Amino acid sequence: MQTVVLAAGEGTRMRPLTASRPKPMLPVADRPLVAHTADAAVDAGASRLILVVGYGADAVRSYFGTEYRGVPVAFAVQDDQRGTADAVRAAATELDDGPFVVLNGDALYDTPSLERLYASGPAVGSFRVDDPSAYGVLVTDEAGEAGDVADEGEGPRVTGVIEKPADPPSDLINTGAYHFPGEAQAWLDVGESERGELELTDVLERTCGAFDVRAVAFERWLDVGRPWELLAANEWKLGELSTRIDGAVHDDAVLDGTVVVEDGARVRSGVVIEGPALVRENATVGPNAYVRGATVVGEGATVGHAVEVKNAVLMEDATVGHLSYVGDSVLGRDVNFGAGTKVANLRHDGADVRLTVKGERVSTGRRKFGVVVGDGTKTGINASLNAGVVLSEGARVAPGEIVTRDR
Structure with a gap:
């Protein structure tokens, strides 16, 4: 499965640690943060990695080279960090016509959960949190049990996503990990959101309207955006x-x-x-x-x-x-x-x-x-x-x- 790894961001919430290097290259145990993402992707079934780079691009290029653990690596440049849809659009020239997975290069995923995402049809990784108001909350139908990670069947059908709702409809959030059909490549040209960014969630919304998109429950996941989360990543x-x-x-x-x-x-x-x-x-x-x-x-x-x-x-x-x-x-x-x-x-x-x-x-x-x-x-x-x-x-x-x- 061709896999896009988003690693272009500066990581302003992680400053001052990112003043001289990109957040995905911060150390987590014995390798950079983004290398853990790449490892989980390779273990889950990635056949090719396309890393989207921008801030501190040379550090990412130097670490990965043209091959990582036997998997070919390509790079796409996002000159201006205008959002996740823009980042994937930068990688589109490296994608073939088939389905593709998108992962955040500043997040940790457990391999069994990621394997389920790769093996599914169109899907989005989901995770349950105590306070979903700080995340994108998935809107689903009533079928399936996304919270039951032991169930290898399909989770609920996703019908949309609400960004940082004051009154969340559920505790099921979007992890930023997607399995898109090849057709979604034509839908990457989205308009600006209220935050002034080009959001990949808009592509997800359109995919939900055309395909049966399922929520794949992640047993373990960590968004590493702030310094204490870097500590948590190292603990993991x-x-x-x-x-x-x-x-x-x-x-x-x-x-x-x-x-x-x-x-x-x-x-x-x-x-x-x-x-x-x-x-x-x-x-x-x-x-x-x-x-x-x-x-x-x-x-x-x-x-x-x-x-x-x-x-x-x-x-x-x-x-x-x-x-x-x-x-x-x-x-x-x-x-x-x-x-x-x-x-x-x-x-x-x-x-x-x-x-x-x-x-x-x-x-x-x-x-x-x-x-x-x-x-x-x-x-x-x-x-x-x-x-x-x-x-x-x-x-x-x-x-x-x-x-x-x-x-």
Whole structure:
């Protein structure tokens, strides 16, 4: 099945992590986010991948090349990010006349659910959420049980979709994964929506009018649009790893649970790592460091003496100096935390930590969440960073400073 993967967006809700690279190329466990989408597609039956690129296109091209896991890869360029229908229209010259699947390159899908989407006729992936008002909600007839993922039969017939309704007709949302008939290629020239974008949901609406479109229930799915969802994505994928020790681990180190130490990585004496955890190529941990929770120590990153890192992502070449604590946080590339830097990850009132996304302070839905730090940021010794603080790319924190607001 020919498959279009949408990977052109900048990812403004993920800033500052996307200031210098596209959101689909952010790290999730041992590969970029979009590579997990591509892997699920290949496992589900993709015969060809067409990646739609735009912002940071060279990074995506360089990673995938012309073939990925034995599947041919082509690229289509969306010069201006005008919406999902426009993105698929950019890929149309690479499609043959047959049916095609469309997936978001910034979402995670479980393979069995995606296999059902590929094996179906015209269909859209569906998922049940507690609060559907923030999503596109599918309108269906009364036949079928889309919520029963154990049922391999058809789900309900989809008759339309309502974007972010104040009064949702159901809790069944659109995952942005579609199996379109070949005829839908002629319907990609849509008008602008109220948001000023060319929406693929308009193509879905027209397809529903001409075909029997079914809702395929997804057992597991994650839209990775904001920094705390990047943490959730890493928690998911780290949980799927198996222990592998290719690097150097000191005899005095203790590895408990699922831990991967890649070739060239070094775990020094006195270190305790409680998995799931991934220590990537050429990274160094310790001596006497404590790494726990779903943690990624990125390529070339350093966790110093007596440092505790919990449920966090340290990207390439990030350094957390000795006597520091980092919890439930995302640190960008080349970040350098001075000795004694401490991250708070819990509010005193016990409420969910809030974070600034596109200028608006919103709840992360997490009782514990630390900080988001852009590439190249440096802190001085004994700096303190409050829960929910965002430090922009290249920010500076003075020695002993207490940071309670974004910088």
